Structure formats: structure tokens, C-alpha cells
Amino acid sequence: MLSTARIVLVGCGHMGNALLTGWLAASVAADRVTIIEPDTSKAAGLVALAPITVVQRPDGLSLADVDVVVLAVKPQVLDEVAPAYLPFAAAGAVLLSIAAGRTLASLAGALGDAAAIVRAMPNTPAAVGRGMTAACATATVSAAQRGLVDALLSAVGEVVWLDDESLIDAVTAVSGSGPAYVFYLAECLAEAGVAAGLPPSLARQMARATITGAGELMFRAAEPADELRRRVTSPGGTTAAALTALMAQDGLQPLLTEAVRRAAARSRELSH
Known part of the structure; x- marks a missing residue:
């Protein structure tokens, strides 16, 4: 599944960088990853090692060529960033948010009630394949989309799925x-x-x-x-x-x- 997944990573700060490093080590095809990062220097080290496309905005990306959009931005800027990815959600991409503190309800408010959204809390050992991630999903996420997200997160460590979203706060505190x-x-x-x-x-x-x-x-x-x-x-x-x-x-x-x-x-x- 990961070998054919088309991934857009929005943001390449500490956590985004950790996830991307883990994905590449897990043999995710670099040429199937596009990074959206206004500060392209943040991904410069990874680009030097693998043929990853880095652009400052999602303009021009083919909606049909994206399976998952990973929102690895600070929670306070997510509302500003999110509207640009509504067309991707409408085209069938699953949106995976790792923005701390943003609930599924608030993410749906920013991305649309019909969007397929997964909220996840990974940790930085993902960079070495030893991450621990808890995830929960909206009812709009299909079994295939959940499988794709699970494969993406499992590539960088262990994954647990939560039926009770309120447990995310304790997950954040522990892992x-x-x-x-x-x-x-x-x-x-x-x-x-x-x-x-x-x-x-x-x-x-x-x-x-x-x-x-x-x-x-x-x-x-x-x-x-x-x-x-x-x-x-x-x-x-x-x-x-x-x-x-x-x-x-x-x-x-x-x-x-x-x-x-x-x-x-x-x-x-x-x-x-």
C-alpha cells in the first residue's frame, strides 16, 4: 500500500521531518512525496538525500494524484492553512492531522464536515522507526483510507486506534x-x-x-x-x-x- 501511496506533507518542522525521515527509512518512495513548506530550507537536508519535491504552495498539484494529505503544521495556523486543502478532500484524499490540540470537530469545521479526517498524536522517535502514535477518525473515513493511514503511521512505529477521542489528552501527556x-x-x-x-x-x-x-x-x-x-x-x-x-x-x-x-x-x- 505504501509503495503506491501518493503523499502530500504540509509542513516540515520537527515532527513533519521526523515522520518523513521514518517513511523514507521504511522504503516509502521519495518520488511519491510532495512537501508543502514555505521555508524550503527546512527540508533541504532530506531533499539532498532523496528526490523529494518541495513547493511553497499546493497550487498546481493534481487533485487526482493525492491519496493522503498530512497536516504537520502548528495548531494556531491550521485554520489559515486548511482551506487550500478542501479540494483535495473533495477529490477523495484522506486528511491526517498531527496538529496538537485540534479535535476532530474543530478539524471538520476547518476542512468541511464531509472530509475524511484522521487525528493523530505521534512522537519524535518516529524518525528512527520507534514512534508511538494514537489515532482516531471521523465516520467519513473509509476502511481503505484508515488502512492507508495505519500503514503510513505503522511505517514509523506502533499505532493504536482510539474509539474515545478524549483519551488523546492522556496519550499526549504519556507518549x-x-x-x-x-x-x-x-x-x-x-x-x-x-x-x-x-x-x-x-x-x-x-x-x-x-x-x-x-x-x-x-x-x-x-x-x-x-x-x-x-x-x-x-x-x-x-x-x-x-x-x-x-x-x-x-x-x-x-x-x-x-x-x-x-x-x-x-x-x-x-x-x-
Whole structure:
């Protein structure tokens, strides 16, 4: 399905770039992708590696030659950008929005009630094929269109489909924002290493390798995270001593719970 899909990517910022990088790595044909980006320099690095067409506006694109339009623009500019893609929706293209906070209802208001619209929340590990995306669709999306979007998102990682759109706020808080939490954990672990006496460069190297290695181990393992944790925690050992702090009543769990709560609340505030 992806080998023949004709894709228009609107916007090539951080997330759009991550998705495109993942698609190309998954063997999506570069000559079947058109990027709409006023700032063409944002796609310059990718264009240097693959024969991707980059234009500043959708004027002149054949409506019949587009299967999916991916709206990877900031939510505050979507209403300004959306009208240009109404003809694509009318011609049968499915519109995939990754604009944070824009509900299906608000997207339908901008793109038309008859438009086939999918709302998705991917995350930046999509750039290396390890993305986590949650998606929900309007009733106007056909089975074939849903299959196409699923294939497009699955090419860059795992995909879950939600029947309850309100769950997107929690998804945003856990997986959309989640990579930032992991990166911050790497920062904190490196700083703790320095405090324990390691040179800064060595502490950063060890923190980075430890987190990426543990992530890869968890990705490959069938066991849940708690079982993997128990396997490396000998009773009375060094890891157990550290976990007494991390698993204390005021330790990591309540901090993460509060962080996710705040992120989900902010997502709800931004939704419209």
C-alpha cells in the first residue's frame, strides 16, 4: 500500500521531518512525496538525500494524484492553512492531522464536515522507526483510507486506534511528551554521575548508553518493565539501595504522575 501511496506533507518542522525521515527509512518512495513548506530550507537536508519535491504552495498539484494529505503544521495556523486543502478532500484524499490540540470537530469545521479526517498524536522517535502514535477518525473515513493511514503511521512505529477521542489528552501527556521526560532523565542521571565523582563527559556517555540500552532491551523483551526491573535488582544490593529512593512515597512515581497530569490538563486547555 505504501509503495503506491501518493503523499502530500504540509509542513516540515520537527515532527513533519521526523515522520518523513521514518517513511523514507521504511522504503516509502521519495518520488511519491510532495512537501508543502514555505521555508524550503527546512527540508533541504532530506531533499539532498532523496528526490523529494518541495513547493511553497499546493497550487498546481493534481487533485487526482493525492491519496493522503498530512497536516504537520502548528495548531494556531491550521485554520489559515486548511482551506487550500478542501479540494483535495473533495477529490477523495484522506486528511491526517498531527496538529496538537485540534479535535476532530474543530478539524471538520476547518476542512468541511464531509472530509475524511484522521487525528493523530505521534512522537519524535518516529524518525528512527520507534514512534508511538494514537489515532482516531471521523465516520467519513473509509476502511481503505484508515488502512492507508495505519500503514503510513505503522511505517514509523506502533499505532493504536482510539474509539474515545478524549483519551488523546492522556496519550499526549504519556507518549507525545514522553521522549522529553526520558531525555531529562538522561540529563539527571549524568548530573548524578558527576556528583558521584565521574568526569562530566564520561557521565554523559554512560547515562546515554544506559538509557538507550535499557530501552532497546525493553523493546525486545516479552516481559513487562516491572519484571525486567526485578531481574537486575539483587536483594540488599546496589540497585536495591538506589530504588529505595526512587520508589519512596515521594519518589519518582508521584512526580511522573503529577507531570503527566499537568501535561494532560494543558492538552485539554489547548483543545478546540
